[in-house]
Amino acid sequence: MINILLADYRNPAHAIVLVELLDAYARDPAGGGTALAPEVKQGLPAALAARPQAFSVLAFDGDMPVGLVNCIEGFSTFVCRPLVNVHDVVVVASHRGQRITQRMLGRVAQEASARGACKLTMEVLSGNQSALRAYEREGFAAYQLDPAFGAAVFLQKTL
16 A cells, blocks of 8 residues: 655655655666665755744555655745755655656645645656656646746756
8 A cells, every 4th residue: 555645854764765855766768777876865854843934745555655755945936935845756666657756746736735835846857758748647747937938948057
């Protein structure tokens, strides 16, 4: 049976699982193909615990960790309310296709609503069709303010 729960970053078992799942995702081509740096593995749970705007959802099949969603709260100036960015979504290969993402995103939506958030946001690689389908089933869609300006595009600048 799949159990979905909020991670407790100060719980050593949750901290280990979070880092292991995120590292597996980072090593996958969809996550960039490079393992997390040792200092990231060591420091991530404490760094997240120090940020009240961060929360994570874990999925377990019995005792086996099978999924992770990391979220960071932001703020919408247009509606003067928090928003929640879904930053990482991980489901281990053995459990894909079982709608674990759907259940984890449902728990994310519950937590976001409890925080007063107006929306969930996320970015996804355009070639990750299975993820796009899963997110669209959950109501995620590209957005635009005025069709004349087109859809929003996610950009980044490394510092």
